Amino acid sequence: WRVKILDMTRIGVDAASQFYDEQDEPIQLMFKLYPWEWMIRERFGRHLITxxxxxxxxxxxxxxxxKAILPILWQLFPDHPNLLPASFTSYPFDGVPHAKKPFYSREGANVSLLLDDGQVIAQDGRYGEEGFIYQAFAPLPRFGERYATLGSWVVGDDAVGLCLREEFHPITKNTSYFVPHYFIKS
Incomplete structure (x- = not known):
């Protein structure tokens, strides 16, 4: 494929929901670094699915x-070992440590944690107007002065990448230390 870099404001769409670039060439395949919840708000958003x-x-x-899927998954599969208890309301977590997370968020923005001692740790951001979920608190592992988070990439059934993020606070942010890894089949 011939690759073009295209600003979202330069995308056009016709009555058949075909996307076009600024030279009126059909866009056959697109990779984006733009959140889907922002995409659906664009003027072409209603055409994304069709x-x-x-x-x-x-x-x-x-x-x-x-993150609104988390309480739904918990309702469908309560006590599943790969899920944390989650709810659309805070009352199941009254008096116990928990996280409050916006439906949409990036890298810890607008996440707050209520800890055992009643302390609240919160991260500012521009998310939350859509609503929040509440989830049981699962502390990150701490090594020395840093908390660690692992992220993985799976393509099909193959693990292809891993990242390690480290932060001095228990909420990982976009400024956290980041170390990517990739896997090579031997």
Missing amino acids: SPTRWVEPPWKMILSN
Whole structure:
């Protein structure tokens, strides 16, 4: 494929939901660094699902990036070992440590933690107008003075990448230390 860099404001769409670039060439495949919840608010947003344009990260991924799925998963699979208790209301967590997270958020923005001792740790940001979920607190492992978070990338059934983020506070941010790794099959 011939690659073009295109600003979101330069995307056009026709009545058949085909996306076009600024030279009126159809966009057949697109990779974006722009959150899906922002994409659906663009003037072309209503065409995202019906467009013949293929996405490297498909639109259905917006379901997975929305933390509102967490209470639903908990309701469907209570006590599952890979889930933390989660709710749309705070009352199940009255008096116990928990996290408050906006439906949409990036890198810890607008996340707050209520700890055992009643201390609240909060991160500022521009998210939260859509609503919040509440989730049981699971402390990050701490090594020395830093808290560590692992992120992984899986393509198909293969683990292809891993990142390690470290932060001096228990909420990981976009300024946290970041070390990427990739895997090579031997």
